Amino acid sequence: xxxxxxxxxxxxxxxxFCNDTESGLKAIIAIHNTNRGPALGGCRMWPYESDxxxxxxxxxxxxxxxxxxxxxxLDMGGGKSVIIGDAKTMKSEALFxxxxxxxxxxxxxxxxxxxxxxxxxDVQTMAQETEFVAGxxxxxxxxxxxxxxxxxxxxxxxxxxxxxNRASVSGITVAVQGxxxxxWNLCKYLADDGAKLIxxxxxxxxxxxxxxxxxxxxxxxxxxxxxxxxxxAPCALGAVINDETLKVLQTPIxxxxxxxxxxxxxxxxxxxxRGILYAPDYVINAGGVINIxxxxxxxxxxxxFAHVAKIHDTLTEIFKRSxxxxxxxxxxADRLAEERFQRVSLASSAA
Ligand SMILES: NC(=O)c1ccc[n+]([C@@H]2O[C@H](COP(=O)([O-])OP(=O)(O)OC[C@H]3O[C@@H](n4cnc5c(N)ncnc54)[C@H](O)[C@@H]3O)[C@@H](O)[C@H]2O)c1
Numbered sequence: 601x602x603x604x605x606x607x608x609x610x611x612x613x614x615x616x617f618c619n620d621t622e623s624g625l626k627a628i629i630a631i632h633n634t635n636r637g638p639a640l641g642g643c644r645m646w647p648y649e650s651d652x653x654x655x656x657x658x659x660x661x662x663x664x665x666x667x668x669x670x671x672x673x674l675d676m677g678g679g680k681s682v683i684i685g686d687a688k689t690m691k692s693e694a695l696f697x698x699x700x701x702x703x704x705x706x707x708x709x710x711x712x713x714x715x716x717x718x719x720x721x722d723v724q725t726m727a728q729e730t731e732f733v734a735g736x737x738x739x740x741x742x743x744x745x746x747x748x749x750x751x752x753x754x755x756x757x758x759x760x761x762x763x764x765n766r767a768s769v770s771g772i773t774v775a776v777q778g779x780x781x782x783x784w785n786l787c788k789y790l791a792d793d794g795a796k797l798i799x800x801x802x803x804x805x806x807x808x809x810x811x812x813x814x815x816x817x818x819x820x821x822x823x824x825x826x827x828x829x830x831x832x833a834p835c836a837l838g839a840v841i842n843d844e845t846l847k848v849l850q851t852p853i854x855x856x857x858x859x860x861x862x863x864x865x866x867x868x869x870x871x872x873x874r875g876i877l878y879a880p881d882y883v884i885n886a887g888g889v890i891n892i893x894x895x896x897x898x899x900x901x902x903x904x905f906a907h908v909a910k911i912h913d914t915l916t917e918i919f920k921r922s923x924x925x926x927x928x929x930x931x932x933a934d935r936l937a938e939e940r941f942q943r944v945s946l947a948s949s950a951a
Contacts (some may be wrong), residue, residue: 603655605616606655606659608655608656608659609659610632610659610663611632611633612630612631612632612633612634612659612662612663613631613632613634614629614630614631614706614709615628615629615630615658615659615861616629616630616631616702616705616706617629618698618699618702618770619759620698620702621685622694622698623692623694623695623697623698624685624690624692624695624702625683625692625695625698625702626684626685627681627682627683627684627699627702627705627762628654628655628658628681628682628684629679629680629703629706629710629746630655630658630659630661630662630679630680630681631662631664631677631678631679631706631709631710632659632662632663632665632666632677632679632682633638633663633677633678633760633941634675634677634679634709635677635941636669636674636675636676636940636941637674637675637676637677638668638675638676638677638708638709638710638711639662639665639666639676639677639678639709639710639711640665640669640674640676640678640679640713640734640889640893641661641662641665641679641680641681641710641711641712641713641715641894642661642680642681642709642713642714642716642718643680643681643682643683643699643712643713643714643715643718643722643723644657644661644680644681644682644683644715644716644717644718644720645682645683645685645686645687645690645691645716645722646682646683646684646685646716646717647684647685647686648682648684649745651684651746654682655682657682658681658682659678660681661682662678662679662680664678664680664882665678665679665680666678666937666941667676667882667933667934667937667938667941668882668883668886668889668942669846669889669941670916670935670937670938670940671882671883671886671914671933671936671940672883672886672889672890672893672911673890673907673910673914673936674889674890674893675893676729676893677941678868678898679709679710679711680713681699681703681710683695683717683718687718691722692862693725695723695869696708696722696725696726697726697728697729699712699726699728700725700726700727700728700729700730700733700918701730702939703726703730703732703733704729704730704731706732708731708732710732711732711733711734712726712730712732712733712734713733713734713735713892714735719809720735720736720737723735723736724736724738733867734892734895735892735895738866739895739896739899740894740895740896740897740899741891741892741894741895741899743781743862743891744887744888744889744891745780745781745782745785745888745900747887747888747890747891747904747905747908748782748785748857748885748886748888748908749781749782749783749784749785749786749789749887750785750789750790750905750908751856751884751885751886751887751888751890751908751909751911752782752786752833752835752856752857752884752885752887753769753786753789753790753793753854754829754881754908754909754911754912755855755879755911755912755915756769756774756790756833756853756855756879757769757912758879758911758912758913758915758916758919759831759853759855759877759915759919760772760830760831760853761916762830762877762916762919762920762923763852763853763877763919764830764852764853767933768793768794769790769793769794769795769810770793770794770795771794771795771796771887772795772796772797772830772831773796773797773798773826773828773829773830773831774795774796774798774829774830774831774833775797775798775799775800775819775824775827775829775831775832775833775851776779776790776797776798776799776800776816776833776835776856777800777801777821777824777832777833777835777836777837777856778799778800778801778834778835778836778837778858779799779803779806779807779809779810779856780801780806780835780836781837782835782857782885783799783801783833783835783857784806784810786833786835786856787799787810787814787816788814791813791814791815791816795852796817797810797814797815797816797817798816798817798818798819798824798827798829799811799814799816799817799818799819800818800820800821800823800824802821803835824898825837825840825848825849826847826848826849826850827850827851828850829851830851830852830853830854831851831852831854831855832845832849832851832853832855832856833853833854833855833856833857834854834856834857834858834861835856835857835858836858838858838859838860838861839860839861839862839863840858840861840863841854841861841862841863841868841871841878842863842864842867843863843867846870846871849876850860851876852875852876852877853876853877853878853879854871854876854877854879855877855879855884856879856880856881856884856885857879857881857884857885858881858885859881859882859885860881861878861881862878862881862930865930868928868929868930868931869928871928872912872922872928872929875918877929878929878930879915879929880918880926880929880930880933882917882933883911883914883918883933884911885913886908886911887911887917890904890908890911891904891905892906892915893907894907894929897902898927909939914936917936918932918933918936919932921935921936
């Protein structure tokens with residue numbers, strides 16, 4: 601394991617390792633960039649096959665948080681942590697308290713939240729040892745899914761305006777893949793605004809509920825990629841834009857909440873070549889982290905959601921830059937993010 605020459609190192613500011621023999625905690629905290637403010641990012645618990653695999657995940661994910669926070673307009677940097685271990689068998693109070701002390705040892709340069717394998721309850725245990733936690737009910741913001749869904753709804757509106765020259769989603773058909781926490785709330789926003797819905801899920805109860813509640817048309821999980829619609833909104837899985845789905849995809853817009861929608865960057869380039877407008881995943885799904893950034897004793901949902909709504913303008917800027925430069929939207933988003941967090945860096949070094 602060679603941190604500085606690691607292929608994903610990318611100028612990380614700090615990488616901290618913890619080996620707590622008493623609790624069995626083996627963890628890594630990676631802080632990519634704090635030019636915009638202290639780092640915020642979730643904690644993943646996963647049975648990594650090697651230390652190197654754990655480090656790779658921490659480095660990639662923390663870099664991603666720098667870009668996400670910059671485009672979400674947050675005064676926060678990018679960080680992420682990983683606990684090496686099986687979330688099904690290795691959780692204990694001692695382990696999470698040790699993780700809390702590890703986070704605390706960084707003095708606020710990194711705040712921790714839940715992610716894959718880590719529940720709100722686990723973060724609450726960590727909070728017994730550190731104040732640098734986010735996303736727990738005590739802090740006011742609560743479940744991030746409704747705000748994520750609201751951000752996706754605003755992002756779809758921006759995409760529809762750009763690609764279809766339509767001022768609203770009324771009369772637009774949206775194919776929603778996944779009717780979980782985000783997908784369900786997204787359907788509500790869209791249906792309330794007059795959109796027609798085509799839906800799928802592997803959970804048939806959720807599908808039946810959507811048909812009843814929103815007058816949605818249901819299709820089988822594999823059929824969603826090829827339906828005739830204006831927008832494909834992936835809200836279930838990653839890597840859904842791939843060689844196979846591109847053979848059947850016919851919507852002019854792809855805009856949904858799933859993380860890592862492009863199986864590979866070349867699939868984003870392919871969407872661009874075909875004139876399919878792609879709303880970069882980490883921009884359109886930032887509503888949850890924006891909402892969390894407002895938490896605290898003075899949490900005000902109206903203010904937080906007004907901030908989430910700005911995803912519309914950020915995406916519009918990305919779409920316009922992409923159209924003007926001929927660069928695919930996912931690359932235009934990265935360039936804009938870099939301007940935002942690197943510009944802060946230049947300003948602070950000149951001061
Ligand atoms: N919850 C948030 O605030 C948030 C924030 C950012 C990104 N995301 C991403 O958005 C996506 C959805 O998140 P969520 O919190 O709603 O998750 P969730 O687990 O509540 O919902 C996912 C839904 O997808 C369905 N599903 C699984 N496999 C499927 C398949 N093959 N075809 C159709 N449906 C399938 C599940 O049955 C479930 O109903 C995830 O990729 C998540 O990483 C969520």
